[in-house]
Amino acid sequence: MQQNDSRNTIAFFAIAVLILIGYQFFVFEPQKAQKAAESRAKAAAAQAQAPTGPMVPKVVTREVAKAASPRVAVDTPALSGSLRLQGARIDDLYLKGYRETLAKNSPPVELFRPEGAEHAWFAEFGWTGQNIPGLPGAQTVWTKTAGDVLAPGKPVTLTYAAPNGLTFTRKVSVDDKFMFTIDDAVTNAGGVPITLAPYASVQRQGLAPHHGKGQNVHEGAVGILSDGDKGRELRLSKYKDWKKKASQTFASTGGWLGVTDKYWLAALVPNQSEKINASYRVTPSQDVDIYDVNYVGAPRTIAAGATVTETTRLFAGAKVVQDLQGYEKALGIPDFDKAVDWGMLWFFTRPFFMALEYIFGLVGNFGVAILAVTLLVRLLLFPLAHKSYESMSRMKKLQKPMEELKARYKDDPAKMQQETLALYQREKVNPVAGCLPILLQIPIFLAFYKVLSVTIEMRHAPFIAYIQDLSAPDPHTILNLFGLIPWNVAATPFIGGVDALVHLGPLPLLYGFTMWLTTAMNPPAPDPMQQRIFQLMPILFTFIMAGFPAGLLLYWTFSNVFSIFQQYIIMHRLKVDNPIDDFLAKIRGEGKAIG
Incomplete structure (x- = not known):
């Protein structure tokens, strides 16, 4: 039954994506073209009624x-x-x-x-x-x-x-x-x-x-x-x-x-x-x-x-x-x-830009400046993030006792909730604390996006290798094996208008992997359906973020790496199961790591 539910969930998301793509090309685009034609007709009517106005000569080269x-x-x-x-x-x-x-x-x-x-x-x-x-x-x-x-x-x-x-x-x-x-x-x-x-x-x-x-x-x-x-x-x-x-x-x-x-x-x-x-x-x-x-x-x-x-x-x-x-x-x-x-979040956007400009003046590379600013932000948030990750790690360690409580009080939800709260108090766990790092990063994410989008200093700013413009999306795509196949995906009908496919290159894939690993290290959601949704989120966001500026993906990926490292240290110290220790145990031939 659980396998069928999982298959149904995946099918649901696949069908939803197909519906969205179909709506974009077969409904939204024709509607947009019709509205544009109506706007041109209204402009022509307004022109006919205007008594005076500047006259533009016939267009020439x-x-x-x-x-x-x-x-x-x-x-x-x-x-x-x-x-x-x-x-x-x-x-x-x-x-x-x-x-x-x-x-x-x-x-x-x-x-x-x-x-x-x-x-x-x-x-x-x-x-x-x-x-x-x-x-x-x-x-x-x-x-x-x-x-x-x-x-x-x-x-x-x-x-x-x-x-x-x-x-x-x-x-x-x-x-x-x-x-x-x-x-x-x-x-x-x-x-x-x-x-x-x-x-x-x-x-x-x-x-x-x-x-x-x-x-x-x-x-x-x-x-x-x-x-x-x-x-x-x-x-x-x-x-x-x-x-x-x-x-x-x-x-x-x-x-x-x-x-x-x-x-x-x-x-x-x-x-x-x-x-x-x-x-x-x-x-x-x-x-x-x-x-x-x-x-x-x-x-x-x-x-x-x-x-x-x-x-x-x-x-x-x-x-x-x-x-x-x-x-x-x-x-x-x-x-x-x-x-x-600078936008509504100018109080974040301006300081980020100033920091990027200053560090760029020292290192001469905006990509390195983005990594340095990301590191500074994460160090400033370190104490609060440390408490949050510690709480999340303890939550994950309580997974088995919570499953026992569910089994024991499955017919008495009120008692189960009471015992769960008592368990949180004994173990000094705050379930809400795990959300704080995410909430704090949202305005930072938006500010970085704004800086990369509107400041000319980021235009055509190179990083390393093939990334020569941090203000533009990843220029490579997995569909043509990152340029090895002579296929211009962007010029292909239907597919060329979908940024998620045109720009699904190494950087979005790396971002998706770090997001998956971050999700795997977090305590699972209590509801099975929510667990499946969270498992699909890294895949979904990989496609969504593929069309965003490469500099933004660079920031978010490095931030994820910092979070993974910080969270792993805490989980390893508290002897909590985590995918990194499990992977290392398999490499050593020891099977699954035991928390």
């Missing part, structure tokens, strides 16, 4: 879009690209220090791309005023009057003379990392005063398929802004939520705002004492949605013959924590490192 205007080259240690003279936009940037993939011939990461190309992303600056003709706009061609290549210490100056007597001068500077400084001056050569207000905008026209799909990272609008009487705070709007709200406005003093991806950021930084009207806005236009963060500064009156100047900064680059914190201190940008999505 990036090269064609770039060639539509004369340009000034940008060349810094961190950036390459160009500045568009038509509209004086910063719209063509690549990040020199980052590659798209691990391949040797991989191109650098593209940040900005010109309007007209698919998924355009750019920044623009200017002035606005009521009933003032001739203000420069997106189609205005500026004249380069100083500088040939925009580089650190080599600014570029652009000018535009409007027919109404206004002269606009724009000086663009850049540092050796990712910060641009835009000094805009307006000279009024007319005979009457005029009133203008500065504005700045970061605009994204359409999203690539992978944008906004991450569940553990914020992508979309981000900023530190006040709003009326409310103080400055983090203002977030994910792409999907941003689109639903259409427009959000903030009456802020200083702060910053921008558009962020997982690792990259384009952010506007006004003068920190200036009152601005900031907004996150989405505008449907043709086949794409235009995502726009912008601000308009306080109006200022320019007397005849006078000149006013506005300074705005643009951060366009990688969210390197050290760089963000450096700008925060040097330029007074409030909470700039919050552009990194």
Whole structure:
């Protein structure tokens, strides 16, 4: 009967997995495609009803879009690209220090791309005023009057003379990392005063398929802004939520705002004492949605013959924590490192990141840094874990007396519970204590997952051998014998969409083994069905964890090894049956070890 129950349990889990896979491919995916089609239809209807809005040109190649205007080259240690003279936009940037993939011939990461190309992303600056003709706009061609290549210490100056007597001068500077400084001056050569207000905008026209799909990272609008009487705070709007709200406005003093991806950021930084009207806005236009963060500064009156100047900064680059914190201190940008999505458990995430960064600076390998931080965490938890494992070991030693109590009082559950509690008291055992190590590790696990998911320092960070990116899943799979068979599992229909199969490599299997051994060393559950479920848990979690970052599996596996070692020492000292002593006894030809 027990064998049949076990067979039925295994069959149940196998059927459940098949049902889940079948539901994913035959129900969920068609439903998702239908919803996407409905969303496109609604966007088209909204566009037809919109009276005004930005018009996006017909999509052309990036090269064609770039060639539509004369340009000034940008060349810094961190950036390459160009500045568009038509509209004086910063719209063509690549990040020199980052590659798209691990391949040797991989191109650098593209940040900005010109309007007209698919998924355009750019920044623009200017002035606005009521009933003032001739203000420069997106189609205005500026004249380069100083500088040939925009580089650190080599600014570029652009000018535009409007027919109404206004002269606009724009000086663009850049540092050796990712910060641009835009000094805009307006000279009024007319005979009457005029009133203008500065504005700045970061605009994204359409999203690539992978944008906004991450569940553990914020992508979309981000900023530190006040709003009326409310103080400055983090203002977030994910792409999907941003689109639903259409427009959000903030009456802020200083702060910053921008558009962020997982690792990259384009952010506007006004003068920190200036009152601005900031907004996150989405505008449907043709086949794409235009995502726009912008601000308009306080109006200022320019007397005849006078000149006013506005300074705005643009951060366009990688969210390197050290760089963000450096700008925060040097330029007074409030909470700039919050552009990194530290999450709700920031009080765990930040210390873990700081520890990883510090140890990485000593050892030069993020994988080794993860092992070292794991060891430090386990040493900090050692006293509490020691008591818990000792209680669990005593629980396992009481397995036979508890079975005798069940047999003796099988017809009297109340008496059996009373005698069981008395047995716990005599042996000084607390059944609940065994849960504490697991409960304590949950927030640590989540914090590690967050750090590995959102910090660019982990991107493409190698460990050893074939693991060259700790932020990505194990690149090998057991299905092609870890690369020995020339079969691209990821490109195989149906199977290629299941991370549990594509990434079931050595590290997930090692994790599964350590989880099984940890479970085997714990006292068994009182109910036979629960015992079978716990026996299947290591297998189930091996498949679940296969798609997680390799660095997270490295942490969890090493943590399991530490737990196994700690628990084995206690069990061996208390002469409690355990699978390690049983295995060693078999090696010595002694049969099962006796506790």
